[in-house]
Amino acid sequence: MLPLESVPNFSEGRDREAIDAIGAALSVRAQLLDVHADTDHNRSVFTVVGDEEALVTALVAGVECARERIDLRAHEGAHPRVGAADVVPFVPIAPADMERARAAALETAERIGKLGLPVFLYGGPGRGPAFFRRGGPEELQRRVDAGELVPDFGPSRLDPSAGAVLVGARRPLIAFNVNLASDDVEVARAIAAVVRETGGGFPGVRALGLDLPRAGLVQVSMNVEDWEAAALHEIVARIELEARARGAQVVGSELVGLMPAGAAATAAGAALRIDGFDVNRVLELRLLD
Numbered sequence: 001m002l003p004l005e006s007v008p009n010f011s012e013g014r015d016r017e018a019i020d021a022i023g024a025a026l027s028v029r030a031q032l033l034d035v036h037a038d039t040d041h042n043r044s045v046f047t048v049v050g051d052e053e054a055l056v057t058a059l060v061a062g063v064e065c066a067r068e069r070i071d072l073r074a075h076e077g078a079h080p081r082v083g084a085a086d087v088v089p090f091v092p093i094a095p096a097d098m099e100r101a102r103a104a105a106l107e108t109a110e111r112i113g114k115l116g117l118p119v120f121l122y123g124g125p126g127r128g129p130a131f132f133r134r135g136g137p138e139e140l141q142r143r144v145d146a147g148e149l150v151p152d153f154g155p156s157r158l159d160p161s162a163g164a165v166l167v168g169a170r171r172p173l174i175a176f177n178v179n180l181a182s183d184d185v186e187v188a189r190a191i192a193a194v195v196r197e198t199g200g201g202f203p204g205v206r207a208l209g210l211d212l213p214r215a216g217l218v219q220v221s222m223n224v225e226d227w228e229a230a231a232l233h234e235i236v237a238r239i240e241l242e243a244r245a246r247g248a249q250v251v252g253s254e255l256v257g258l259m260p261a262g263a264a265a266t267a268a269g270a271a272l273r274i275d276g277f278d279v280n281r282v283l284e285l286r287l288l289d
């Protein structure tokens with residue numbers, strides 16, 4: 001049986017001591033595969049794998065550590081957030097394991113709620129993390145107070161320093177950013193509006209335009225939720241085209257966390273212009289069949 005994956009996002013990307021402490025908490029029971037910390041986003045994304053029991057225990061420990069180390073009242077960064085442990089997604093490596101992922105997410109949410117943090121289960125049309133993050137912690141609390149939303153677990157008051165936690169199960173996605181040489185964040189926002197699905201762009205692509213003042217760049221920050229329907233090389237080509245039209249230049253891209261091998265293989269085949277190339281032409285992937 002394959003392990004489950006989780007990709008928890010914590011609202012800290014600058015304090016190395018805090019990032020390392022969260023990583024150590026996650027590593028006690030689960031296997032930590034990757035840590036991606038970004039100073040402009042002020043956010044760290046951890047990739048961990050394990051069986052259900054190990055993963056649930058590890059994630060609860062990571063949330064506890066984040067609660068001790070991160071104070072949202074002193075937080076500023078480019079990425080939207082509602083919690084110190086902002087989002088805790090469970091991801092099945094094998095599609096048939098989605099029910100395992102959902103069950104583990106539910107158990108994790110219940111245990112986080114017992115820590116005294118409000119937990120919202122996300123998923124389904126129109127109820128992704130962005131639905132809850134809109135307006136930040138203050139707006140989320142207003143929506144709860146108004147009866148528009150009710151936490152699935154935990155109290156109805158957001159923790160003053162740790163906020164709330166979003167927990168769910170989802171298919172694998174690719175967190176992928178493209179950086180532009182420009183001092184105008186509106187350029188990135190305009191391009192994000194063009195490539196995201198809701199703007200008539202690529203299917204399954206969620207995109208934001210962000211300012212990266214520490215890097216001196218702007219960024220089209222994306223979640224690619226269906227890499228087979230929206231190939232990365234095609235997205236980059238469209239962003240390059242839109243950037244040139246606005247007097248900007250693509251200066252690099254960034255992978256946040258890990259990506260499915262098939263997505264990398266598809267992009268490589270396109271870059272090499274191999275006719276008829278697909279994942280069945282990759283030796284290691286064939287051996288795993």
